Amino acid sequence: MNLKLAIQKSGRLHEDSIKLLNDCGIAVKSGNNQLRAVAENFPLEVYFLRDDDIPQYVEDGVAHIGIVGENVLFEKDKEAEIVEMLGFGKCRLSIAVKKTDAYSSPSFLEGKKIATSYPVLTQRFLDDNHIKAEIHEISGSVELAPGIGLADAVCDLVSSGSTLFMNGLQEVQSILKSQAVLVRNKSLNDEQQKILDQLVFRIRAVRKAKNNKYVLLNAPNSSLQQIIDLLPGMKSPTVLPLANGEWSSVHSVLPEDEFWEKIEALRKAGAQGILVVPIEKMII
Structure with missing residues (x-):
């Protein structure tokens, strides 16, 4: 059984919707004015529709879920329930x-x-x-x-x-x-809801990764506690000893919106050799 997803056929949300699916490891090919595509590696069938029609299709159950702008969803005032805020199309x-x-x-x-x-x-x-x-x-x-x-x-x-x-x-x-939101029909059966839960799990992992950076740095042991206090990480920073016994390597995760402020504070605390690495997926 496939979960049926309605997305914009063309326009400002189309490319971001396809990219989100691809980032979630779901291969969907779009093009040549096609109206329907089946994912190669996930039980998902994608319908390409006018954005104004998506809330109606979801309310009627023709599509089980949809990606649509809040502006369209609220304007059409249909019975489609928001599942997840997607962060694009703002x-x-x-x-x-x-x-x-x-x-x-x-x-x-x-x-x-x-x-x-x-x-x-x-x-x-x-x-x-x-x-x-x-x-x-x-x-x-x-x-x-x-x-x-x-x-x-x-x-x-x-x-x-x-x-x-x-x-x-x-x-x-x-x-x-x-912004773009993922919406659902209010009468999904258990199997459809299970597939939707799997999709939402992947979406959250992708979005969480984009909103955070992985940071590695060298810290003098004399300032280690001060630096740790600046880096709470997902639970707490990882601290590893270096060959030079007076220094340690600290690994952590920084939220994107705190990034530059934290980096400056880390430098002032004595951190050196700071490396910043993008995160592809982040499971919490």
């Missing part, structure tokens, strides 16, 4: 107005026209702030709407903000932070 859904507009609060939008591809999320934001505004649903090129007089503001996905800037707009209010 963006935000934001309100943007003309650069010349003085936006100070959501009340600026009262009575205005807002162009968006996300009418459900936009309306929810307006309702939460007790704002009455007119929503114009547009399927693409939303940022053009204020410049051609179709709308006073837009609610659109933002990554760098460069597209808004080039169209004379300024981002003024973020209403949703989004």
Whole structure:
């Protein structure tokens, strides 16, 4: 039996989804406009779909699981349960107005026209702030709407903000932070859930590895305890004696977001010969 996974056929999440599967040791070939592929070495069948359709396919059970952006999942409001945050495809859904507009609060939008591809999320934001505004649903090129007089503001996905800037707009209010998530149908049987658990185990091992670095260094024994205190590791650092009896070799794992700060502190404590090695998989 194969677990059926729906991923984006093309677009910003497609390549990262395929890479994640490959990093998990699951070989899936995509290309030539194919709509379906079977993994060579894992009980997984992959469907390549429009991202907007993925929540519906998962809710209906046509696909058992899917990889989709939170923005699409919440906009479609389907019965698909989030299993795992995947950490890629990060963006935000934001309100943007003309650069010349003085936006100070959501009340600026009262009575205005807002162009968006996300009418459900936009309306929810307006309702939460007790704002009455007119929503114009547009399927693409939303940022053009204020410049051609179709709308006073837009609610659109933002990554760098460069597209808004080039169209004379300024981002003024973020209403949703989004990233790719793994979702599941709520009625998986025991066998399907078992395969999903195996997949999630691999995904977590890959993600944990990417967020950490393996560090090896030489430490003078006179500063060994100070250096150990800086390197908690997964449990505790590994300490091995060197041929020079006054020095030890210390091995540990550092989180990516603490890396440079810790390295500088280690140098000040007397560590030398610091080597940093990427981790391919990390099982805890």
